[in-house]
Amino acid sequence: MRSAISEQQSGSEENSLSEVFGPDEELIQILTPFGERVSQPLFDSWIDDVDSAALLALYEDMVVVRRIDTEATALQRQGELGLWAPLLGQEAAQIGSARALRSDDFVFTSYRENAVAYCRGVQLVDLVKVWRGVANSGWNPFEVNMATPAVIIGAQSLHATGYAMGCQKDGVDSVAVAYFGDGATSQGDVNEAMIFAASFHAPVIFFCQNNQWAISEPVGLQAVRPISDRSPGFGIPSLRVDGNDVLAVTATMRIALDRARTGGGPTFIEAVTYRMGPHTTSDDPTKYEDVDLHAQWAAKDPILRLERHLEATGVLDDAARASVKEKSDEVARGFRAACHTLDDPEPLAVFDHVYSAPHSGVDRQKRQYAAYLSYIEGGTR
């Protein structure tokens, strides 16, 4: 017997989380793979307001981001993008968590959180700048309160923690969220982030998408226990949620956000999901993925189950279906078109923004390279 919700926070704080116990490996689940919405007394109140309309909106989000994924993969195959990291299968984990945020919360992610970016209001064209190779990152983090992705695995977990420490100093109730994968939990940075977050009681949420893989490595290589078992030892309660259940993810994220906003400190959420696609478009999962495992998870598809639910409850009628389709077609069209508008950067842009103020070394190199370019263009050499 162990707790799906581990709560070891000591001291006076009373928290309902500590009362919940469930059988080993049990996940918080509200929407079953068959599309049934079950009651979970401890969580229901957190999602009372998620009615049919709200569910339909979440469904649309998920369909749209899956469509973006498909489109981007196609763009990559057509040579328009150098690479793409699909989130296929992780739509519920990302949409459910990101839609729970306030605009003044701040998000730090890795490279696969395209759906999170979508929810934050990142322009799709900004999402592909990196993959098209026209920029090292796509958007101004302060316009959407989301940092551009950290490629170094785990690094962003510390940034989120520091940001949360800043919110605390500022006396605001904004929350910082660090998204990372199961593989990332092996990095020192992620562990140090938990230590700092616990010591400073920082309003940060560690949102781990356990998609079972780190490229070709199964999660069992990173962790011999559920990942959510780790944070309690650091003094950070954890929630282990069915990451393919958008309702359960919403509930857990809201609980964590509430804790953070009200001085409860950090929370760790493990969203158990599955990477249905390759690691990136240049990966070949047939080298390491078991087909049966894949099939098992396909049956737990996050969109499928919400679709079943919405069908069963009569929400997803033909009109709604058409509208969702139209929206995703439109987004995909816009995405593709925008992708083509991306111009290559000017050569001398290579020297821009290394520093915010003059730097004699770089400035000189820039002058010399400008001279070189005009010399070359002069055709002398």
Place this chain on the structure above:
Amino acid sequence: MRSAISEQQSGSEENSLSEVFGPDEELIQILTPFGERVSQPLFDSWIDDVDSAALLALYEDMVVVRRIDTEATALQRQGELGLWAPLLGQEAAQIGSARALRSDDFVFTSYRENAVAYCRGVQLVDLVKVWRGVANSGWNPFEVNMATPAVIIGAQSLHATGYAMGCQKDGVDSVAVAYFGDGATSQGDVNEAMIFAASFHAPVIFFCQNNQWAISEPVGLQAVRPISDRSPGFGIPSLRVDGNDVLAVTATMRIALDRARTGGGPTFIEAVTYRMGPHTTSDDPTKYEDVDLHAQWAAKDPILRLERHLEATGVLDDAARASVKEKSDEVARGFRAACHTLDDPEPLAVFDHVYSAPHSGVDRQKRQYAAYLSYIEGGTR
């Protein structure tokens, strides 16, 4: 209610550890501060053989290493050593654990494990080479199966884990032990070591001396929960032991060693103790240490309680006392004398052993510096 012994290892392995539960913050204790030896059903069998003679031997060890500490501190004050890191107060943790080892086990420590080194058979003169500045380390690790100290906090935890992985590959039942402090547990390296140890089921023991301080920082800054709460989440059972109780430390170390030798994998031991002296001879604890706290811990002194026990049981009579005194005087005398025999290294030794084979760069510098030295000695410049 939480477990003094946390056991979350899943799977078929049956282990008595998982049965033990005790009140929060309870430590495994066998010898009380009043010198009473109490029965601990789960641990007694591990120390059945520790009879009066064995206890007296442990007592002698502890007195001797405390004496070494005093002597070294004096040597530092007299300018014979540049620095010294006293272990005052941690004698039971170090002696109890190190005396439980076999000679073919391999130990990786930090800078404060002088008593461990003493037990491994390190020559005292070798212990001070570093502090006298005549060498970057004191002994050949393979002669005593103990690496020379790692000064970079936590780094050695990974070395121990790798070494243990090697033992496993070799099919031997030798065990690797990593000693580190409470402060070290904040380092990424120590956390990654637990992850690797768990993944590879390596026969390594993480022996953390929680002496309440990392220089001036209290342990509460590193950990808001007991340190022993962390490893179970990684899949490594932990034992939280009274580090000032040489018997309890012996028992827990033997349990951990047995687990490791018999394929049970890694164990984490938190020995709760106190740094009674300064961080090093150049530290000034009056700047940060609470006098009351110091006094509280003085009452739990590891030598004092064993002394009380041995007196109460009539083992420490005048003869025994005299013999222990003689031994420690002798060791101290030898230590001091040996310290004076340490010659300064030859100037050109600075170039030795950078590489094991010729390296044109360093070799050239060595030749040039040799030429320089003879030129200078020629008095021309």
Place this chain on the structure above:
Amino acid sequence: MSETLTLSKAIGTGLRRALADDDKVVLMGEDIGRLGGVFRVTEGLQRDFGPDRVMDTPLAEAGIMGTAIGLAFRGYRPVVEIQFDGFIYPAFDQIVAQLAKLHYRTRGNVRMPITVRVPYGGGIGSVEHHSESPEAYFAHTAGLRVVTCSNPQDAHTMIRQAIASDDPVMFFEPKRRYWAKGEVDETIDDSTLPMGSARVAAEGTDVTLVAYGPLVKTALDAAAAAADDGLSVEVVDLRSLSPIDFDTVEASVRKTGRLVITHEAAQFGGLGAEIAASITDRCFYHLEAAPARVTGFDTPYPAAKLEEHFLPDLDRILDAVDRVLGRENSLTGGLV
């Protein structure tokens, strides 16, 4: 005797030989097992030698390096793969403070026969952290040997030499040349070819052009282009970056009187500076012009669409050749 292999395959066969010859050799890294590494260098090795010899590790570079060090303490000869150049920094402390210093620290008692394989350099159109050239950090670190290869034969021979070395070796693999093919003779006796020696890749008399790793090919192309211009450029392929075989470079410069150095790493504090400074020191009176450096810029590695500017190419190298020859060049602006 010899066969045609890609550079990556040449390393793979070297690893295979090392695994077969010495059961203390173990491979460690992320995705090196079933997947065979993201560049497939270790393809088939876990299948043939088992997961005890070819180990997928948790995703933590410090952990990989630190446990490799522990294995070396136990008598093993770990070969560590760092997936991409830009992912080596989490392991920096274990490399610089432990791996590099343990032999010195212990006055020779503890050897660290560890090889750290690092695919490095740009030119593959990738995103940040996948195109770095961090070799100068390691070359500046006493206690490490640093080498890099430019062709399949060297790749094969040198990886075996690196593994055979009792010192830690940083083995930089020019990732954009992984698919370059060449003849590889696996029977060449390693010991006769010291890993630390440079190679004159093309002879010439007017200018010495020093390159290593991925830019050796570019340098050779430049030399060929210069030949069309009637210029004779001698190309030296350093192979070893610590130590640098200055004798070979010096001999060349004494002959040509002119030196151009090229590397992808940033110029400021890069190895080009060391080569220029050392050669100036060794043969000041033979130099007809200041040594010229053609390098990556002192900027982070830029977006893929800008890397053609960042990376030294044939034209930039030829411009520097013109410069050391006092010919018209971009700095004189045609007004020589």
Place this chain on the structure above:
Amino acid sequence: MSETLTLSKAIGTGLRRALADDDKVVLMGEDIGRLGGVFRVTEGLQRDFGPDRVMDTPLAEAGIMGTAIGLAFRGYRPVVEIQFDGFIYPAFDQIVAQLAKLHYRTRGNVRMPITVRVPYGGGIGSVEHHSESPEAYFAHTAGLRVVTCSNPQDAHTMIRQAIASDDPVMFFEPKRRYWAKGEVDETIDDSTLPMGSARVAAEGTDVTLVAYGPLVKTALDAAAAAADDGLSVEVVDLRSLSPIDFDTVEASVRKTGRLVITHEAAQFGGLGAEIAASITDRCFYHLEAAPARVTGFDTPYPAAKLEEHFLPDLDRILDAVDRVLGRENSLTGGLV
């Protein structure tokens, strides 16, 4: 207006001013609170500004750097203390892959006004990892500014400039000069003294001697000793190591025709190489001799009893001065 302060106290007063002037300035590090840091630089600051502004952190350098970066995202200006030079490597990834690159990555949208204070260098008789000179690693890293001070006035002015800088600044403090005293005028307007400019510390005409940080004093001593010998040595104190104020060095070398560079860091790939290479490039025809480097050896930092050999001293500097002047020296062995 001015008072006599030790170099450490001069930094401390600079930090105090920065804390007082801007409530976005926060100090982070190990033992910087109650203890005031192991060198007492932050003494009294936690008492006066509270633990929210002067934060003792968990013992984890990557954690300190990474959370500082997060705080900078939130608009703070963290000043991080790394306890000793040799403990900076666990933070290397956060510094090199994040701190240095974030402004570039985001095309200027995210600023990283973080100051990283690093007591560095040897000469204090300490054990391993307490005497390192890692400045070249950071100077080779685009996106960082790297500075170091040699006297109390500069220490005070420069720490304030560093904190005021919107770019990340690696601030290297010459720990063996912490107790050196000097006049400090706290009213000097920071902005009039660009942190990036070198300073001619002593004028001279025969040889240019470039030094920085702890060796500026040694260089000045050497210049004084040389004067007794009838030699006029110009000492340039670099202050900034990225960028380097080559204009000032070049102007000096154009005058003297001779260049000696000294630093404690290993020679191979150290900043001396960059200075020699750049100056050779800029004024090849003004150089009468190859630039000479007097540096730490290409070995790990040795045991305390050997550091007098490792560290450049007056005699070794004067020997190099003799060398660039073509006078008898250790390399000619008296047989000039």
